[in-house]
Amino acid sequence: MRIWVDADSCPRPVRDIVAGASTKSGIQAIFVANTPVPHLMDGRPSGGSGKTPSEYEGPAPASLISMVIVEAGPDKADDYIEKNAVPPDLVVTRDIPLASRLVDLGLSVLNDRGTVYTRESVRNRLIERDIMLAVRSSPDYPEGRPHFDEKKAKAFAECLDREIVRIVREESLSRISGTSGSH
Numbered sequence: 001m002r003i004w005v006d007a008d009s010c011p012r013p014v015r016d017i018v019a020g021a022s023t024k025s026g027i028q029a030i031f032v033a034n035t036p037v038p039h040l041m042d043g044r045p046s047g048g049s050g051k052t053p054s055e056y057e058g059p060a061p062a063s064l065i066s067m068v069i070v071e072a073g074p075d076k077a078d079d080y081i082e083k084n085a086v087p088p089d090l091v092v093t094r095d096i097p098l099a100s101r102l103v104d105l106g107l108s109v110l111n112d113r114g115t116v117y118t119r120e121s122v123r124n125r126l127i128e129r130d131i132m133l134a135v136r137s138s139p140d141y142p143e144g145r146p147h148f149d150e151k152k153a154k155a156f157a158e159c160l161d162r163e164i165v166r167i168v169r170e171e172s173l174s175r176i177s178g179t180s181g182s183h
Helices: 012-025 076-084 096-104 119-136 150-177
Strands: 002-006 028-033 065-069 090-092 108-110
Touching: 002 012, 002 076, 012 028, 012 065, 012 150, 028 076, 076 096, 090 096, 090 150, 096 108, 096 119, 108 150
Parallel strands: 002 028, 002 090, 028 065, 090 108
Antiparallel strands: none
16 A cells, blocks of 8 residues: 655645655655655644644655656646556545546545545536636636645544555455455
8 A cells, every 4th residue: 555645736734644644654655746845855744733643753764755756747647646556555636537537446535635535426526626617717706725724634634544544454354355455
């Protein structure tokens, strides 16, 4: 199992949480983007008053945390993740079309707000996305994104921890029964 992060637009608190979860669990985390991700390897949580379950204090071991820089262009990071991630890998992305493709491949996918995508939920999110794209093109729609706050970071950390535990448990059970799909 590996954790893949679509890092092009991933908030720093989420990067910190994934790096912490990787360090805590010993599971490799691979960040993919078309430019280097700042502060990825510096080993410090992004701040906030309380620690989330997956935050860490020291530098991340280089063997667990890696960065793949793909060529510039639309969907290059997405394509790389889709080509290289295999079940039972876990992918973190806010890109709904990518999430849809990955769920169809049997991967576990969650967004940076702590939502695990299923075939049904990602289909609904694609519909919502299309509607919101039309709404956002209206001249009356306010600009800007909702702020990524401590509450959202905590929800993401809890979801990530639950998914890691679930996948590790399933992998252990399939190894016991002799049907392991891990690499």
